[in-house]
Amino acid sequence: ETQLKALSTGEGENAARASLWLARVYTRPAEKDYATAAEVLGRAVESFGASSVINDLRFDFANALMARPEPDWKNSLSALQQIQVDGTFSQLAEVLSQRAVCLQKLGDYETSLAANGEFLARHGEHPLASEARFMRAENLFLLGRLQESREAFEEFLTTEENHPRRDSATFRVAQIHHAGGLWEECLATAVPLFTSNPDGPLYAQLPFIVGDSLFRQEKWSEAVGPLQDFLATRVTTDTAQGLTVKAGPNVDLAITQLAVACDRTDQKEKALTHFRTITDHYPVPTSQLPLALSELGRLAYESGDRELARKALERFVASDTAENEIFAKHAPVQRPRVRYYLGWLDAEEGRHEAAAARFGEVIALDASHSLAPDAALQQG
Structure with a gap:
């Protein structure tokens, strides 16, 4: 390592090769130091652009940037694209595969998907082809093309019996079933x-x-x-x-x-x-609040906690304004129930006019509501 450090500070081909092997010293042991390797390779890429090993430097640089604790997907992608444009590197299949990874990590799912397709068309028998098939399905999922994604994941699961990403693919299939409201299919996939x-x-x-x-x-x-x-x-x-x-x-x-x-x-x-x-x-703020207040009021009333029931139901009414977007959107279905139980609370407290008004509101809000017949009876 000391000799390589000394050589890497020089100029010319020997310094370029020394930088390459110095970086590999940091990435070969059990405890890899990709951050330091990336620093070494970054300097080398800048200094030795005319070297015969420039693409090796760029490739290792890209991989170190991807593997370090805080990945730099953008600069990794840039290095990989330079290799691809040059076109002479012996590991262009790996370059294309890694490029697809960087694009996906950067959120460019369409271009990543295209890179997957290019890789599979050119290198369908490559050891990384199974990873490309998974990534293709994942890109389709991230693009919201769920039917295509499900088919791609199911094909992956059929052909890749021992792949480490099988659980991930299975979960994606379950998510797609769930998103489609296919509860039985979702459970059949998700429960195991x-x-x-x-x-x-x-x-x-x-x-x-x-x-x-x-x-x-x-x-x-x-x-x-x-x-x-x-x-x-x-x-x-x-x-x-x-x-x-x-x-x-x-x-x-x-x-x-x-x-x-x-x-x-x-x-x-x-x-x-x-x-x-x-x-x-x-x-x-949560869209569940109108339902929670309505049901809390009902349950509290049925359990005999009249104070809690009134507090919850009156909070619902106070919150249910045109300006409150959550209630404007999610309260309508709860309104008859809230008025019904407020009517009973008023009746039990001897506030008969207020109770009659509450029961009348139930009918006015929804005459077909399941509580409307009893509300009409209580209104008198």
């Missing part, structure tokens, strides 16, 4: 994967899509477990901070679904607790 408990951020939504698919089929008791698993790291309680909710994709929906599932399985206290997580603790 969920049972195997795969590790990694890709699978963060796996418990949710299992729980949601069961919930959509009204399999209430079966939905509880996966929904609880999904929320385990997102809704936490400790003695110092109390209940803390970490907002994120589908977190509010999962809490609401868990509350409904508990209600349907006669776990009323748990249902109340989960609805209050939305009404009292959710840290950002």
Whole structure:
């Protein structure tokens, strides 16, 4: 290493080759130092553009930039494109493959997809072809071309029996089924994967899509477990901070679904607790609030907690304004139920005119609502 360092500081072909091998010293041992390798290669690429090993330097530079702790996809792509334009490098297949990776990481899914297609057309039997097939399916998924993506992932799963990305492909198929509302198909794909408990951020939504698919089929008791698993790291309680909710994709929906599932399985206290997580603790505005307030009011009334019931239902009414976009969009279906239970609260408190007005509002809002006949009866 010391000799290579000394040689790499010189000029000419020997210095270029010394820089190449010095960088490889950092990338060959068990504990690889790609950041240092990238620094060495970056200087060499700038200094030895006329060297016979310039493309080797560029290729190793691109790979080091991709592999370092904070990848630099943009400069890696630039180096790979320079190699491709030159056209004389012995590993052009690998260059094209890595170029597709960089493009995908940079969010240019169309161009990455085109690079996948070019690679497979030219190098269909290459050892990296299976990776290109997976990446092609992934690019289609990221472009929202879900039917094509599902077919590509299913083809990948059929042909690649031992590939390390099989779980990732299986999860994508489950996601596509879920997005299409194909609950049975989603569960058939997702449950075995969920049972195997795969590790990694890709699978963060796996418990949710299992729980949601069961919930959509009204399999209430079966939905509880996966929904609880999904929320385990997102809704936490400790003695110092109390209940803390970490907002994120589908977190509010999962809490609401868990509350409904508990209600349907006669776990009323748990249902109340989960609805209050939305009404009292959710840290950002949520479309689930109108439903949560309505159901909290109903459950509290049915359990005999009239104070909590009135608080939830009156908060709904106070929040339900034209300026409140969440309520304007999500409150209409809940309005008759809210007025109905407010009517009963008023009646029990002897406020008969107010109660009659509330029951009348139920009918005015939706005469075909399931509560409308009783509201008409109570209105008198």
